[in-house]
Amino acid sequence: MPTKQTPLPAARPVTPHGILVQQLQQLQTAAEQESVTAQFKADLSQVARLAAGLDPYLEACTTAESTALAQLVKATQQEDWSQRFDDGATVKELEQEMLSGHIEGQFLKMLVAISQAKRVLEIGMFTGYSALAIAEALPKDGLLVACEVDAYAAEFAQRCFSTSAHGHKIQVKVAPAIETLRDLASVGEPFDLAFIDADKGGYIEYVNLLLESPLLTPNGFICIDNTLMQGQPYLDTANRTANGEAITRFNQFLAEDDRVEQVMLPIRDGFTLVKRCSSPFS
């Protein structure tokens, strides 16, 4: 007899595109109550379908995620993340929406494979989706060092890694990332790629440390998540959250930084790729 499945808690939209889809659908519902023309309703319906179809189409056209990654997503959705954690300075809440997911994970895998990175640093691991995706693309002797301040999330992730043949490539450091970065910088074994996806207020310090210490190889590059922060940097300033303010400041900092060149891509909640400027003498 088939067992009844408990539906997984739905994730709220946390990307500019996801929010756009939700708001268009709300407008469609509102338009049903209003005396608008049939043409207006048809146009609105077309716009809503155009927006709503994009993410599922990206998913369908992208290489499927591994079984271990799919299981990690399911376990993350099933967990009650309402308990809070204290990172020493602020109390925050973990939530399933923190997980980066299929498209971003596959994009990171592609970057690791194309760049032939062997040593990767992750700042902000949560339940380990991006960490495991990166590990899957690393060679057998590759290493991902993942920084995570929350011990509960770190243990959760490590349980997920133990089910994957690539989990052994991941080394987890449970501490505020800035402390781990300073320790790693003193060891002198640089990374080919750093992925920043933690506290948004720390982004400028992380990038400065990566560029000014021996943490990054000369051709090493940095990937930064959430640089669109739900559209807040380009929307009205009055409704910005603390994260929205931090990302707005960070994007401005990066745009004015002549040590680096960068590109911002509208993947999920915004993904910026950064590399050192080529030397004029090279």
Ligand SMILES: C[S@@+](CC[C@H](N)C(=O)[O-])C[C@H]1O[C@@H](n2cnc3c(N)ncnc32)[C@H](O)[C@@H]1O
């Ligand atoms: C957006 S989640 C990371 C998502 C993950 N990269 C993924 O793909 O699923 C951010 C994580 O950063 C962690 N974090 C926040 N501040 C931190 C800090 N100062 N040092 C280390 N980790 C931190 C949080 O506990 C949270 O788990």
